[in-house]
Amino acid sequence: MISVLGSGVAGLCAATALMDAGIAVEVIAPEQAPLPVSHLAGGMLAPFCEGESAPDQIVTRGQASIDWWAAHVEVTRRGTLVVAPPRDTAELDRFAHATRAHRWVTPGDLEPHLEGRFSRGLFFEDEAHLDPKAALATLRDRLMAQGVLFRDGPSKGRTVDCRGISASGKLPDLRGVRGEMLEVYTPEITLSRPVRLLHPRFPCYIVPRGEGQFMIGATMVETTRSGPITARAAMELLSAAYTLHPAFAEAEIVMTGAGLRPSFPDNIPAIHRDGTGFHINGMYRHGFLMAPVLAMEVAGILIQESAHAH
Amino acid sequence: MFYGTDLTNRLMLGTAQYPSPEILRAAISASGAEVITVSLRREGTGGAGFRDILRKSGCRILPNTAGCHSAREAVTTAHMAREVFGTTWIKLEVIGHADTLQPDPFALVEAARILCADGFEVFPYTTEDLILGEKLIEAGCRVLMPWGAPIGSGQGLRNIEGLRTMRAHFRDVPLVIDAGIGAPSQAAQAMEMGFDAILLNTAVAKALDPVAMAEAFARAIAAGKQAHDAGLMPRRDMAQASTPVFGMAELLA
Numbered sequence: 001m002i003s004v005l006g007s008g009v010a011g012l013c014a015a016t017a018l019m020d021a022g023i024a025v026e027v028i029a030p031e032q033a034p035l036p037v038s039h040l041a042g043g044m045l046a047p048f049c050e051g052e053s054a055p056d057q058i059v060t061r062g063q064a065s066i067d068w069w070a071a072h073v074e075v076t077r078r079g080t081l082v083v084a085p086p087r088d089t090a091e092l093d094r095f096a097h098a099t100r101a102h103r104w105v106t107p108g109d110l111e112p113h114l115e116g117r118f119s120r121g122l123f124f125e126d127e128a129h130l131d132p133k134a135a136l137a138t139l140r141d142r143l144m145a146q147g148v149l150f151r152d153g154p155s156k157g158r159t160v161d162c163r164g165i166s167a168s169g170k171l172p173d174l175r176g177v178r179g180e181m182l183e184v185y186t187p188e189i190t191l192s193r194p195v196r197l198l199h200p201r202f203p204c205y206i207v208p209r210g211e212g213q214f215m216i217g218a219t220m221v222e223t224t225r226s227g228p229i230t231a232r233a234a235m236e237l238l239s240a241a242y243t244l245h246p247a248f249a250e251a252e253i254v255m256t257g258a259g260l261r262p263s264f265p266d267n268i269p270a271i272h273r274d275g276t277g278f279h280i281n282g283m284y285r286h287g288f289l290m291a292p293v294l295a296m297e298v299a300g301i302l303i304q305e306s307a308h309a310h
Numbered sequence: 311m312f313y314g315t316d317l318t319n320r321l322m323l324g325t326a327q328y329p330s331p332e333i334l335r336a337a338i339s340a341s342g343a344e345v346i347t348v349s350l351r352r353e354g355t356g357g358a359g360f361r362d363i364l365r366k367s368g369c370r371i372l373p374n375t376a377g378c379h380s381a382r383e384a385v386t387t388a389h390m391a392r393e394v395f396g397t398t399w400i401k402l403e404v405i406g407h408a409d410t411l412q413p414d415p416f417a418l419v420e421a422a423r424i425l426c427a428d429g430f431e432v433f434p435y436t437t438e439d440l441i442l443g444e445k446l447i448e449a450g451c452r453v454l455m456p457w458g459a460p461i462g463s464g465q466g467l468r469n470i471e472g473l474r475t476m477r478a479h480f481r482d483v484p485l486v487i488d489a490g491i492g493a494p495s496q497a498a499q500a501m502e503m504g505f506d507a508i509l510l511n512t513a514v515a516k517a518l519d520p521v522a523m524a525e526a527f528a529r530a531i532a533a534g535k536q537a538h539d540a541g542l543m544p545r546r547d548m549a550q551a552s553t554p555v556f557g558m559a560e561l562l563a
Contacts, residue, residue: 053329054329055329094516097518098518174359175331175359175360176359200462200512201462221352221353221357222353222357222359222360223352223353223354223356223357223360224356224357224358224359225353225354225356225357232352263330265330265331265332265335265363266330266331266332266333267329267330267331267332268330
């Protein structure tokens with residue numbers, strides 16, 4: 001029996017991958033624990049776009065997560081559209097130069113509601129997105145249906161510690177990078193895929209959640225200050241949304257959120273050994289992209305170990 | 311000399327916008343920079359993990375007041391910086407306009423006066439205006455940081471003649487070109503003109519390979535300084551043969 005600590009995206013992916021590999025697990029998540037920060041994520045499965053600032057291993061390895069998610073939860077495979085305000089089109093050229101697997105498009109051709117607003121954009125056709133809350137609920141329900149116990153209390157066997165920033169006592173290199181986001185509702189705009197708006201100072205993305213719901217994210221601030229979204233972050237994110245489409249000005253703000261992304265100094269999610277156990281942590285802004293990849297890697301290690309033992 | 315500190319390496323490196331702290335650390339190391347700047351206005355006192363990484367670089371830290379729009383905000387941020395980093399150095403930035411990021415000269419002088427009187431060693435981010443420079447020195451600043459071009463624009467030295475005049479006017483004041491530098495050649499040009507250091511961030515942080523770019527800037531700045539110290543030849547209107555004409559072999563004789 002393996003005890004998975006934490007029920008955010010890393011924990012639920014680890015538990016699922018281990019169960020898929022035929023390894024019995026339990027999930028330890030205190031009842032009083034705050035909602036995992038992965039509930040605030042964009043849910044973009046965008047390895048190629050992330051390549052703008054992430055190292056190549058995120059781009060290369062992250063691609064596998066799209067099929068993994070599609071095999072377990074509902075995934076929308078409609079790619080990512082990247083645009084920039086007219087005066088910042090130099091940012092678009094830079095983005096194109098720093099990434100691959102894209103082509104130039106007229107944004108209005110892909111997203112009719114952006115017709116006439118942007119003369120050109122980049123389309124990353126092979127990317128996908130999902131709804132984090134729905135995806136995590138699906139994984140959890142599936143595990144429970146398989147008889148996996150979710151409980152509080154001390155772990156019994158070997159552990160796979162996926163507690164994010166709560167594990168910083170055991171991972172001294174781990175730091176928090178604050179992220180802030182908003183969810184809005186407007187029936188006036190329809191988008192069928194995530195749209196990234198490039199801006200030299202506050203790049204932002206808008207992920208459609210269906211039925212007029214949109215997630216707008218996300219700031220990146222080197223601080224461990226928790227607490228609600230700041231006015232400045234809200235203004236920046238909303239002004240970016242307004243730049244994408246002025247009708248966002250009339251949208252209802254449904255919720256706001258702020259959380260700490262657990263991050264290692266190289267900002268690369270990683271597996272660390274801890275005695276007989278493992279840590280899967282440092283998801284940074286790559287939780288949904290990299291959690292399945294690291295979960296499968298841990299499952300592979302455990303299977304290999306038990307093969308040697310027999 | 312920057313407030314009594316001599317710097318061999320004349321690159322001052324900003325620490326924002328890097329892909330990761332690890333790449334930032336490698337960029338600082340590749341550049342050999344001795345001074346790094348760090349912002350606090352937005353991060354507050356909560357960024358201990360990131361600040362520890364900066365401290366480990368061994369560089370002298372020049373906290374900045376980036377993101378402040380009034381003298382009062384800048385003074386408060388400077389006090390927080392002094393507490394957090396234990397330094398009296400402060401890069402004073404008071405932004406007049408969120409969009410153009412132009413310095414607000416009036417608030418800048420006001421904040422400089424308050425901070426200098428309070429024992430801070432102020433590095434004011436200013437324009438190339440001579441009277442503004444004089445007012446800042448009157449307020450107690452012993453370094454000036456004129457802009458090359460608007461922050462993050464990468465345009466290089468947008469008003470070369472104005473900067474040349476500033477260099478000539480403030481002969482004995484250390485002048486650091488701050489902001490707007492996009493390419494190593496622009497940094498070298500500023501050093502050849504006799505500026506004392508270059509402060510930059512975006513051009514390195516947002517390069518495809520920030521570590522290699524940091525080194526490229528450090529070399530260009532070193533070359534520009536060396537060239538200035540060695541004495542650049544003056545421009546001439548006419549060609550002047552470097553080989554004397556007299557005494558040449560007369561091949562057709």
